[in-house]
Amino acid sequence: MKVLAHSYVCPKGVKLNGEPVFDTQAEENPLKSAYQQLGVEYPKFYKMDVLSKMAFIGTELLLPFFPAGTDLENDLSLIFANTSSSQHTDNLFVDSYEKLNNPSPSLFVYTLPNIVTGELCIRHKWYGENCFFIEEQFNPKNYAAWAQSGFSKGNALCLCGWVEAKTNGEQECFLFLLSPSDKTEHTIEIELSTLIKQYRNE
């Protein structure tokens, strides 16, 4: 297993393979600014929740690193996880019926974390398997294990994501692309732990 590429999206800015791509620190709406700088035409972006928006941007940046010749439609699997599930949107949705007395359908849609992977599949027409886990913290061991079990089933590529929006305002989305190789799971785990630490500290 090896890491082909990785991206990191947070309010401060967007990075690809460790290098800054967009600086959004001074922006009032960092994600909107990053989307506009991407230069992609996908108006549905504006309707997404914060988790889907971050994952959308991070994924667009990784696309050039998807190996040519992979049957992305069928052989790509998506493994995403976070701690707070869809808590950020859950709160907004509760307010829509508790305070405004009119539950909002477009908020309710995003009160499930796996809508993130659903959005990516819709955008890119990916029909492979996808799963969303709830974990106490970023856990490289599990990604490596899940990706491995997918590879042994015949998946060629695995897009992994840690996408988190806490109620205290902290937000981050760390995406990485895994493909089978002779590197051990343990090596990958160490590499992933190092990468996310670097991104968080920068």
Place this chain on the structure above:
Amino acid sequence: MRIYVTGYGVISSIGENVEETLISLRSEKTGIRQGQKTYTERFKVGEIRWSNDELVERFSLTQHASRTALLGMIAAKEAFKGHELLADVKTGLISGTSVGGMDVSEIAYKDFLNGETDDLNVYRNHPSGTTSEQIAKELGIDGYVNTISTACSSAANSMMLGARMLLNGQLDRAVVGGTDGLSQFTISGFRSLMIFDDEWCRPFDETRKGLNLGEGAGFLVLETEETIQKTGKKPLAVLSGWSNASDAYHQTASSPEGLGATLSMKGALSIAGLKPEDIDYINAHGTATPNNDLSESHGIKNVFGNTVPPFSSTKAYTGHTLAASGGIEAVFGILALNNGSLLPNLNFSQAIEETGLTPVKNYSEGNDVKHILSNSFGFGGNNSTIILSKV
């Protein structure tokens, strides 16, 4: 290598354990009725009659927790009954949930808004992950514990992950399933999508209008052949196939042609090494929304052609129990295998015009049921299928 099911447990509005559930299935008795809580009273729901405190007492639980966690503990405890924790049997728990501790958090939040309390301690029950930790604790499992949140396919996905972890040697035994308690949050959400039926839901019927919600939990214990030699457990069934596919169509709606459904059913057949004609009964997802049932009917026809095996949705018994549905329906599937039952699709009268499929209308036993296929489709286009086979 085969994956055996060596334990099962269930709670829903049609029964508090496997035995009661079978009695209700046999007598074609629905658990859906007018809601009894302030937020359910306007709806027909598959509600479990006991309050959270009553559940703790009635089932001798050791922890006070959210409804989702309590229901999960009850079903998982039944599944794990008679199983022992052994030093050389690596045991894990994988649980699916969509709302976690919502039912207790929302009461606390309301009190907070009204200025009645500022005690935020109750929110420690809120995270979906906590729900699984609490269930594991109730069983004494302290190894691998994980939570899947893929909406209504969560339980099916936890079975798939459990099976794979056993095959890869990451676990020797896995308690897998799903749980969801009803909450104001869920009711408000489905109300906003306008997909409730005010009457009893009618899956696969031309006149279907929408779903009734329900609550509950369903869990299985999975073991490998090697583990069974250590535990000496008698297998109830074989988990022979599983698959997950993306529908890649819409956040909540299923594709008109049932593409994701088709892919997940085909994938599970392929893992099981079975042909469509080997399937003796399909427990459909069948939520009774106009969209799901039409899409799933197309999916079933895509896979089975003109020889669709007996099929039904049991959602008219239990209501749609969301993340728990795949677990509850897996228990129904094992009951069907071991009693040769075909389970009825209650409230059906008229086939969907476009697809013309007629589900099983009455309960029967003594049929030759060797392999059953069970569908669970979640929002986000997350479609899963499992196949259970006779030992």
Place this chain on the structure above:
Amino acid sequence: MSDLKENLKAQIIEQLNLEDLTPADIQDDAPLFGDQGLGLDSIDALEFIVLLDSNYGIKITDPSQGKEIFQSVNTLADFISKNQ
């Protein structure tokens, strides 16, 4: 009536998060749904129902009614002025 239409356009943009549009981009008679129009979908239709209730006090209980009412800003304004 034209005030109502202008208000509606602003409300649609706000409620449906159409951040890349301004009221001037929405023609009175242009289809709102489908690929020809603004590309709105079934969830947006449900959001319209919420909008009518919260902003105009009009309740729609059967979502299939929406199909005709939500065709364009014109049909929407018509419906509101008749039912308010």
